[in-house]
Amino acid sequence: MFGDFPVLVRGGGDIGTGVVMRLHRAGFPVIVCELDPPLTVRRQVAVSTAVTEGVTEVEDLEAVRVEVREATEVAAGGRIPVVVGESLPDLDVTVVVDARLAKRNIDTSIEDAPLVVGLGPGFTAGEDCHAVVETMRGHTLGRVYWEGTALPDTGQPGVVRGRGGERVLRAPARGLVHWSTEIGELVAEGEVLGHIVSPQGRFPITSPFTGLVRGQIAERALVAEGYKVGDVDPRTDLEDVHLVSDKALSVGGGVLEAVLVHLGRVRAGSAPEGPQG
Template sequence: MTTLPNVCLLRGGGDLATGVAWRLTRAGWPVVVCELATPLTVRRTVAVSSAVSDGEVDVEGMRAVRAQHVAEALELAATGVIPVLVSPEMPAIDADVVVDARLAKRNLDTSIEDARLVVGLGPGFTAGVDCHAVVETMRGTRLGRVLWAGSAAPDTGRPGAVGGRGAERVLRAPTDGTVTWEVDIGDVVEDGQRLGLVGGVSVEAPFGGVVRGLISDRVDLTAGLKIGDVDPRLDPVACNEISDKALAIGGGVVEAVLTWSNR
């Protein structure tokens, strides 16, 4: 095991995990992020997971760099940089805090024994059973709350509303295959406009708005997978900003970490 005092290990580097990393680093906690070799992130412009393919990414002044091994990751974390390790499994790091930020809607393999403090984000975790604390991820009055007993609200299968649009704002793969996009994140699109092709099948804008997120064209898609997001608020600037939801969840994780450390 390799150590760094107070290190927080985040499993997952998507846009919500990035909000957690942003909050933790500003509170003075070193962070290491673990990701898949081919991330499934949609909001790539505000996700540290983009460092896996790009080598380096800047999210609102927070620098994330792909690390080749654990020792390099800890060296980077000690400087305030966010190292991103390709490591689907738990790496050999003696972390004080582990946050399962993969948002799988179920517990894949996290154990309460993984660290001195283990935090689960959203449904699938039970505080006191497979983690010490759970942070609510469902939009509403309980978003970002820390639970030291019980579980987060169950997954409804319906995305939260943004600008009055709910499930219809999410783009999903119409078939298996790879995607070829004809637009970029931040583009303003019209209702019904073709955004790209998946396995030769057209993916169209469900309404007029701004393309908020698009999955990488390097991903092999399965039918039904979330591959994009259209924002009806027509604010391209928001595509490069960490969302209010991600920051609320990040604030909940910081609360959990400070509560635990003060004990």
Template sequence: MAPARLFADTLVLLRGGGDLATGAVARLVRAGFPVVVLELPRPLVVRRTVAVATAVLQGEITVEDLHARRVDSAATAVRLAREGVVPVLVDPEGATLPHVRPTVLVDARMAKRNLGTHQTDAPLVVALGPGFTASEDCHAVVETARGHFLGRVYWRGQALPDTGTPGLVQGYGRERVLRAPVAGTVQALVEIGDMVQAGQAVALVDGEAVHAPFPGVVRGLIADGTPVPAGLKIGDIDPRGVREHCFTISDKALAVGGGVLEAVLTWLNTQRTAT
């Protein structure tokens, strides 16, 4: 029996459609689960080329073999999800939850704190990263910190605390992240996938330039015209300079997605064993 038929009645809803969330979407859809995504009206996504959230801004986006489309109703979202499309609804408050009625809810907003997710939101509630306690405000937590525990599923306790420092890539850590120097509107000067040199201006925020700290490829850049607060992450430079990496789901996102898929399958197996 095809996986899509096995899991057609197990609807998964993700709150958040960023690059890590998209790793989970990919794992779930490929395994045959229908998936619906809720997003902000103006997603603050940096790795836009590999995030289903970009469908909010563009109407639709294809990430590898995933096709995501912005929709305007819960009914349309559920129908498309069962057809293998990834519907993205603008619903930051989760008002459509009672209408979608997911079997599984995944909080993938990566806020580093709980924005109001409860175990009662769905039969199975999974959360990504720090800010949640498994068995208290959700059923399971998936580790998002790079290292030995990346992608691990915790059924009790918490993920590792946020250090605020990205993992090292060719010796670069914190420097890889571009942040808004002031509050204002972003004006992009380059495109994702462009090669840049050290000191090159990649964007303006309220007229103030944001420069590349070293040579590399622009792996992520927030959408042109996005209003941002000072200090917000608006870009990502990859010193490896591999352009293909800008357009494919990362190893980290797939590892986190694997943890989400494990949590869902483990829970389903437990439910079926219990009956």
């Protein structure tokens, strides 16, 4: 039904993958653009993993790294092509979604496509994009704004079972990441999960509480001090690490809503603006 309306998603991390999943299941051909190497933490549920692995599967999605010239054909065939690049690839698409979650607008323009959607803070609907989708947990998560901005960045992740900012693992120093645990492992409070290795020594990364390792940045990634390198989840269902999250699917649902509103209004001959909230 929507095969003539290709979508480009910039950023194939876990939230971007929720967007890809919603659009793909609704029948849209979806292309992803990602960095090499990607800086994704929840790699088990991210199509960006195809950049380093060549091919990856997330639930019913099969993502494959391709060249830009191959992307349209691969998407039409039902797979998720992942192309590499820091800038907007030269592709003829109907929709561009900035899912990089940089908390600021890096280079996205409202002129990038007939519909441009920004995720989270850093975008202003009607100025640098047509629509903004809320990414903060709470009653407004996944809502579509056709005017204005998403809620400002608090610098802290949402609270899950009483755990907020402490869920995030951050680099204690600048250096290369080396893990001694894996995504999906149950770990104890204070357990050493890995180290940052630098010329100044080895600095341990420890678990802040007993829980499940939900995400880890790629082995040997070079990171700055304080950079997010992983997260631990107080929820300990082992299947969770292989399933796209409720948050990602909610945001993806907001993007799908924005796309459908846009297409409906285009077909009706009206402007792309949609209902508020």
